[in-house]
Amino acid sequence: MPCPIALGLEDAASAAGSGTMRPDRRHTKAAAATQEDLLAQMSANLKKLRPYDQPAQPQKPLVPDAPDSAAALWLVVAGLWLLVAAGIGTLWVAQLMIPAAKLQMHFPLAFNLNIWVVLDGTRTGPGFLNAVVYGWLTNAAIGAIWFIAPRISGRRLTSNAGANVALGLWNLAVLLGLASIFLGVLPSTGELAEAPLPVDALAVLALLMVNGLYWSTIGPALRRGAYVSLLYFGIALLAFLGLYAAQSVVPLLNLDQTTTVLANDFFVRTLEAYWLLGPAVGILYYVIPRATGNPLYSAPTALLGWVLWLVLALLSGLGKLLDPSVAYAITTAGAVATLLLVLHAFLVVGNLLLTVRGRWSLALVPGTLAFAVVALIFLLTSAIIEGVGALRSVQAGIAGSEWTAGAFVYAALGTYTMAGLALVNFAFPRVLRRAWSVNALATTEFWSVWGGSLIAGAALMLGGLAQASLLSQGTASDQIDATLVWFRLVAFGGMGLVALGALALVIDLFLLYTAGRTVEYQVVIPQTSASTSTAVTES
């Protein structure tokens, strides 16, 4: 049985600063005394002991103790959502191949009431979008924030219980939103966050709680400067709250159809740029220095990238306002901002690849660094894809084709998902204090998710190009469908691989928790000028 080591936050922080570690001797002495007493009793009366006389085994709590219970719960729920989202995504691509394929379930209730759950292409598509963005990526991002923010800021999360309540509220809202899609309660589909107003109110309440907890946790630490990950998380959380609340209010304003559609397009683009991209980059800025043990290559480069992202993410939404009622220059400014997000990606990727220097061998096994490096490659390529798609000459060509869906799958399941998995693989063994090792499940998770997202995204984008080309030639829709079926078949295989990887992740986490060997982790804090390094115990 491992000797438990308990550290107070201030003790640990001072230990980190001084380069020494002082375990709380009271706890270790007490534990050792109890252990010795039990052993003495057992050795004295070993033959007389009956099974129920054995000393009680310590109970393993279902939820890890604070301070990491919120991070653990959000990340577990995120893993489950990835599995659900990948499953819905596979069904969606299957229905793209066979549009007539429709699952319809009828639940007769009392008083002549009936519930019809219809799973057709018009519902599984939005269902997939919502499950990925609000289920998997949002839970993973907030779980990552609860894990990273206390460690960098040196301040405890102000309320784990509050974070867990927010988890319940948020996921209830996501579940109700998905149910409203599949039950056909929504007046229209195909858009993010168009849930019924009470559901949106629930989600906004959860986001308010998350923002409150985050800023109350890191606020005092900001006075002595903040690491770039905290800056990304802070802006992303505020933007998510503001955008979600604004989008929820739009249906109440009785705007005309064009304005409503334009507002939704602006919302979807800025939400992706702020809420999906921001936390992914924040995670990568944390896990790569941690996994390699190297210092970040250049803090000023990271800060420059953050400032660019802060401005360009907002402007990039303007590029989606493609309507004659919007001034041409405004839309062009949005297109330029989307193009310049390639610069942001270039700075992030260059900075972090230089951080890895001397540690490339760690990227050869499917662990945290391998996930992070693949996420960097996806980050740069997806930024280029978005940038090219925003060019005036390309926009008209790919409009109405499956290119947009392919670009989303590539970015969401490639860039953001791989960054999220890098964090999950890094954080979970530390949260649960379990030994992690490369096994068949981790290997399956790594290759299936990145391979599947690459295949599915590329197949849908190439299919979109073929579709746009055929549409411009005036080809009949049945002939277009006959051509696209091959692209969709490949995309189906890709989505299936992602679902397989998600299943491997969930099983791996379960086995890690139930059968993993208990360990304590150490993190090396490299000294930039001195030759010595400091090692402290990390949870």
Next chain:
Amino acid sequence: MTVHTPISSHTNRLPAWAAGVTVFFLLVGGVYFASNLSGTNPALAVPQPSAAASGGVDTGAALALIKKAQCQACHGQNFEGAIGPSLHGLAEGPLVPALKPVAEEHPDDWIHLWIDGTDPAVADIDRKGMPAFGTGTLTADEIDTVVAYLKTLK
């Protein structure tokens, strides 16, 4: 327990490559912006169906009214039927037997009468929870717009 483990930086200067690539991208973006200042945006965000394709029906207005009246909540996202019946093929006549007498008596405007719900011709028919939209939700002209669109659903 949480341990304060800050991440340090290898260098506190902006590397030359980062400054160079930033200037390069900003120049390219500036040139692109300057060369695309004038013009008219295509209507890509809100696809406008051609009059020929929609038979002269104002599809955009009809869909907005359908959204307002929340027809899809009961009749399905594609009007394929859910809690309420399918709305496809209404131009050929009603699918619900209870409406057939009304359709025979008012062949041109039975859909309007049914959606409106205030006319004596449909007063005795069990609406099975369907609201009477003529009581304030939709005007007579708006119901006509919706009916014209519904008749295009094959």
